[in-house]
Amino acid sequence: SFSQYSPEHVTGAGEDINPSEIVFPGCICLSASCTAATCSCLRHGENYNSLCINSLESETGYARPIFECNAMCQCSESCQNRVVQRGLQFQLEVFHTDKKGWGLRTLEFIPKGRFVCEYAGEVLGFKEACRRIQTQTPDDSNYIIAVREHLYNGQIMETYVDPTYIGNVGRFLNHSCEPNLFMVPVRIDSMVPKLALFAATDILASQELSYDYSGRSHNLPGPKGDGEVLKEDKGVKKPCYCGAKSCVSFLPFDSSLYPTPRKESCVKDSEFVS
Template sequence: MTRGGAKQRGTGRSAKSSAASHDNSDQQLTQQPALESSDGEIEEDEVASSKSSFEVEAIVGDAMIEGEQYFEIQWRGLGIEHNSFRTKDEMERENPKALAKYMRTLGKSKADVRKFYQLLRDAKGPPISVINTVDEVGCPENFTYINQNIYSDEVPRPCTPMFWCECTNGCREGCECASERNYDNRGMLVSVGKERIVECGPLCKCGDDCINRVVQKGSKAVLELRRYPHKGWGVATKRLLKRGTFVAEYVGEVITTDEAESRGFKDKPQGLTYMYDLDNEFFASDCSDFSIDAKTHGNISRFFNHSCDPNMNTRSIYIEHRDPRLHRLAIFATRKIKVGEELTIDYSPGAVEGESVKTDPCHCGSKKCRKFMYF
């Protein structure tokens, strides 16, 4: 397993279909979708410049943007990457039947999600909404929402800081904490490699406004737990996320590798694990000493689904200490993510066909799908 990847214990964490299916008999015609480039900018291409109209497959979601409600449209015959948004006034003019049908189901969850909301009261950051219009599955049993890692008795507690800065009013040039610039002035990640991120720690004197403090301040992303057909629980964003946005920290119970192996095999009949290895990045070894298990203790990141072409990735991050065995895992957007789009991670980034072990079939639906999950 490549360092930084989520190693699957037992059968590993399975990935289901990445595209939700919708039953919408309305086949009204409306204006054609605008297509976006890889960075989210509108492109003029053959489809966008065509004079033909497109059928509405379904309204698949909605979001509040600056106080106004927008509806996400899935176009018949086009992939979800071409979904576009219309205001309520536009939908009332162009597709009143589709809007009325969606509004009848909006917020009518088939499942009892009250337990989810009870747990989410303890979540730090913007409120998280929950919706399940697919089936009657509610909150996982024996799940506790936590905001930071907890450690099993067999795991040593992280060591004290190795150094701290004496800067005032932010880190100055030459400061050891900020020897490698990680963020811009807006708090967006600017380093694009896999190298570790070191933020200023609690003993640094640079102040809370230092631009080298992002993950420790928590996520500002507005997210929603959604139930997807053929996939289960997933997470979508209710606000546009720019490339480099800190989305969430992967947290859970920090356990030893031996315990991770044992739990993985016990979970094998279920076909799911929620292990993320804390690979020791300073030593030439593919083995890690510890893992994060988010099955029974975790936060919103526990519900991020797999994709072979994800829109987020993880980075090792150090804040309170510099122990390479017990770094934290921060998750950032790797591109512009549209409102209503599902948030995904590649849980098998080091998979090499012919060399890695196949587990369950992958149904992420991306053009880069490897067809199988690996560990």
């Protein structure tokens, strides 16, 4: 049902915010590249220099958001705080896997910490996201991702993205219990985050690219620690075929978009701390 390629988010049903509208003021840095000590954009959140270490080695496993310099900023186009906005930098290929349908792999070496691609699609309102999820059949693939950012004041900011009909290469990424990518919310022009995927490790040419649909926090083995699917979970969770040694046997499942449990459905559910 994929019908339109878009490298960036577009406004979908139930959402009033235009993801491409510039609403953030720009920094007044006159240097070629901004520094955290003086740049108003860098003071908002994480910076790219410490992103990889913090996101992979923190106790929570969560990545803090990033605010890139935008079109209103006075710094140069070569600023180190302009990464995701430059788009794809590596050659990627969509291919057909043995058990997981379509997948995405790299045709060249990707060093750890480098930006790989976005997970772009229609930005939906909560009710529309629920409606689309609830009309899916057990045989349908689900591409909707629910991103929840836990703010310092206790509030939760939610973003729902669906690349089913309009999206980019990110929609072909499969889940892995030992992923080689991790997702970070990156804001450039507005509060609607770009869902940016970075290399969690060095990735060799021809390797499949994957990330953890649960945001590295919720897809845990059962009480016995052996990845066994509990009896009450059978028929609800889809089997995982990632092949990792630590595979928990099923894909992450988030029931928040369902009034009642639906059989064999899966919602990507990533959480982040701001």
